[in-house]
Amino acid sequence: MSYDQPPQTPTISLKKHTLAVPSEDVDELRTLLKSARLTRPTYESTTKEVYLGVKRDWVVEARRYWMEDYDWNKQQDRMNAFPQFVASLKTKDDLLMDIHFAALYSSKPDAPAVVFSHGWPGCWIEFVPMMEMLKAKYTPETLPCHIIVPSLPGFTHSSPPPTSREFGMKDAAYLWNQLMTGLGFKQYYAQGGDIGSFLTWQLARDYEECLGIHVNFLSITAPPAGTPEAAQSTGPPKPQQVMMGLQKFGYALEQATRPSAIGMTVGSNPLSLLTWTGEKYLEASGIPMSLDTMLTFVSLYWFTDCYSSGIWYYRYLMGLRAGPGADPSQAGYLKKPLGYSLFPKEIAQTPVHWAEKLGDLVWSKVHKGQGGHFAALECPEEMWADVQDFIEAAKQKKGNASHL
Template structure:
């Protein structure tokens, strides 16, 4: 097994970018949704991405969006690849100038990517306030996502990914580290804390899934509302997860062949899962969402990324317990929220519980300045306890 870590530079060919623009220009679009309403109105999204919104984004993507600027941003942070367990893993690595910095692995989810972290890495590594903790930031691309390799066989679920992250951090000289994640990254961060306490000093997560079968008895009214909202999400708005968990190859053809199909599939989630009244662009820039979507497009990873659902949907071990210190933040606009009494059944040492006033599933994109402060404060509490 190669233990080499090699520098990596992102560079799409001009031919690939020209092909993208040509496909966008030639797109075949459906008729307007039958629940049409003028903006702003959250009910406009009842059947998915409204036609008018999609047309606007497609036109911007084709004529104004600058992929090269995102490539330069990635290269400015520092990109690398290494082979772990037979699979090439891409990651961002930004070392802090501070001698007291703590290694931190940050794991994204779906429909995200390392694009979720590009606006927060610098402040986490070299904070303007000398009294807050600094971090050597490592942000890997999940297997099948972005510039990581695509698994050629089954088996790359969250447990294997967590073990790969421990190996990755060790190769970088980080025998002990903290971990952060949301969405699938939160699941993987939970596994890291539960399975590898000798390496993981503590965790920060925006996804704190309790064990199954817990009662609502004794919950506050707000906590009961959280459980009802989470139930509603999984029973009425999660068809995407069932599709990707059962037939990722089928939807994958559309995601890899049609940039408009890929955009709509991902944009729908940025809209539904953000803490906004109507459009996700109320809080997230078009450029940052298109950085994410274009990364999926250029790496042809729509199908391979969807397979994480096939590998790991509902796979978090019911018996797994996390005994290392944990900081948990539940953003009000997120789609899956677990009450603290439920979370405490799995996370045995919660040292900080955050309840932000705003923000949804993508806090590093929606409320980046708050997200950084919350992560700094949460991990400060974790490190103090560890």
């Protein structure tokens, strides 16, 4: 048996995918980096103050390394070590979209399926260390779960959202459920961080096939009703608190309010792409991200031209898109099993007792030591253990409920 054999015959159109960036594209990237102008030093680009932006010296060295030392082919081979596919799916209004995904299929008859969803400025390769760990630890015959890792619409090799209409989380969840059921999974679990957590919540709310969800990111705008913090609330935040939030998350507001301008500006130049996304990798990582890893993210964004098509959900995130907002506390109590992992360097430090008010929290863990926003990348063993523990807790909860 091999990791690329699904347990059932798929009912959706699938084709195998291999990442193969032409050498001319790699050469063009180096040429563009060499010709890109570096702006003059400023106080803001040289001071050690964190929230004024990425530092010029770092950009200078990262550009040099990208041009001279970075080995794209080595990273491409690493990605291609996993079975990858492209599924042809349809939106509710019959628009055809291709969704790329990596997979590790188990040959165990009773193995549950888990779909893992990434965020921005990440992509599916956030889960590569976890999948490498699983391949080293298990054979297809012993792998406990089927692992499905799609690229969100607009990211890497997945189709961008349509240009003819708005596209939201309900659309993405519809495609995810179609993908999982089309692969032969009548039921499945979902896991997500960052924007992937919002998609995961949407799956659980909209589709019976999704048995439960595990998230490692919870972004809530206010303490949920019933928490001590909600009772102590004294009204709207002070202006200084608002400004501090804008200083930290101003990039999200820019991507929500001016997606066309920032999309074309950042996406048209590799040095701009490195500067804009690199800042977030540096700021949000709980464990310092290696330059090779960071440049693999940025290179994959560049070669697939996905920056401008990958920020569509920020209007959803910031409440500027019609329909349900991103805050899970505004959508009602989730009756399905919920699992929550809180890593110490996560940018949203939402406490566990808040999560208890959002859904049927059957499992949670507050991690100590290391780990941040890119938890699956930084702490693959811990993330995998958390998902396994959550699934067992969800199964036990279901078993107990069936005997009531």
